[in-house]
Amino acid sequence: MTINAITMKTLFSLIALAAFVITPWHAQAQDPIAKLDVAQLGPFEHHNVPGGIVIIPLGINANELEPSVEWNERAIATLASAEEWFAILGVPLNTEAGTHYINIRTGDKLRRLGFEVIDTSYEEQRITLKNNSKVNPAPLDMKRINAESARLGKVKRMRTKTLNAYEFIWPVEGPISSTFGLRRFFNDQPRRPHGGIDIAMPTGTPIVAPADGTIIDTGEYFFNGNSVFIEHGLGVQTFYAHMHSISVSIGDEVKQGDEIGTVGETGRVTGAHLHWSLGLNGTWVDPTLVLADD
Numbered sequence: 001m002t003i004n005a006i007t008m009k010t011l012f013s014l015i016a017l018a019a020f021v022i023t024p025w026h027a028q029a030q031d032p033i034a035k036l037d038v039a040q041l042g043p044f045e046h047h048n049v050p051g052g053i054v055i056i057p058l059g060i061n062a063n064e065l066e067p068s069v070e071w072n073e074r075a076i077a078t079l080a081s082a083e084e085w086f087a088i089l090g091v092p093l094n095t096e097a098g099t100h101y102i103n104i105r106t107g108d109k110l111r112r113l114g115f116e117v118i119d120t121s122y123e124e125q126r127i128t129l130k131n132n133s134k135v136n137p138a139p140l141d142m143k144r145i146n147a148e149s150a151r152l153g154k155v156k157r158m159r160t161k162t163l164n165a166y167e168f169i170w171p172v173e174g175p176i177s178s179t180f181g182l183r184r185f186f187n188d189q190p191r192r193p194h195g196g197i198d199i200a201m202p203t204g205t206p207i208v209a210p211a212d213g214t215i216i217d218t219g220e221y222f223f224n225g226n227s228v229f230i231e232h233g234l235g236v237q238t239f240y241a242h243m244h245s246i247s248v249s250i251g252d253e254v255k256q257g258d259e260i261g262t263v264g265e266t267g268r269v270t271g272a273h274l275h276w277s278l279g280l281n282g283t284w285v286d287p288t289l290v291l292a293d294d
């Protein structure tokens with residue numbers, strides 16, 4: 001290939017790229033529908049903040065083929081009401097406020113659709129741990145932590161095809177000792193924000209599956225202690241940490257209300273509690289957004 005041919009090729013790809021960037025349909029998503037049909041669209045509550053859930057009407061008739069939706073290279077769950085398709089996405093806690101775009105593919109058509117994320121502020125939480133090795137782990141522990149985080153990354157990408165969870169209940173009822181999203185400092189050192197809810201109950205308190213699903217991981221992790229992951233369909237997942245005992249195995253199908261283990265104080269903790277997380281497209285969101293309002 002001559003230099004000229006390469007230059008022309010580069011030029012053409014630049015034009016193609018520019019065309020892609022400029023021409024896609026830039027319409028803003030409509031206002032979210034206040035009352036979703038839970039029977040069709042699941043229990044998700046629209047709350048477009050970092051750590052929240054965004055429900056986007058896609059303007060695609062429910063009779064049409066299921067669109068595939070992607071945001072930041074992650075597959076996004078789609079569900080159809082009687083009328084049209086919707087995307088249900090989890091917004092990571094570190095997302096900047098402003099307009100973001102999803103990619104929607106239907107057949108060989110690709111378009112972008114914008115949605116807004118508004119700012120919110122989460123409180124600060126300072127925790128003192130006597131066991132400093134859980135704050136600044138030793139090199140050998142770091143090796144274990146890195147291996148565990150690779151494994152958890154894989155688990156968080158697993159998804160089954162259909163949603164099995166149209167209603168969620170609390171896995172344990174008890175006082176909330178830490179809410180979702182707290183900006184955390186362990187022994188005065190900044191660490192990841194709190195990706196779940198802590199429910200303080202004594203060791204041995206039964207934990208139940210909040211909705212139907214499949215057990216996709218169990219294990220004993222450095223920070224999370226004894227843990228369980230449930231996939232509820234379409235990448236909607238729940239996660240349980242610091243458990244005392246685990247009574248399910250990978251591959252088990254669970255029904256809402258089935259016991260999966262008990263509350264404990266394993267891993268990085270200051271006392272017995274259940275850490276409960278909700279995952280959507282591999283990101284932690286506020287679990288209260290799938291619980292019915294009291």
Ligand SMILES: [Zn+2]
Nearest residue numbers: 196197198275
């Ligand atoms: Zn927690």
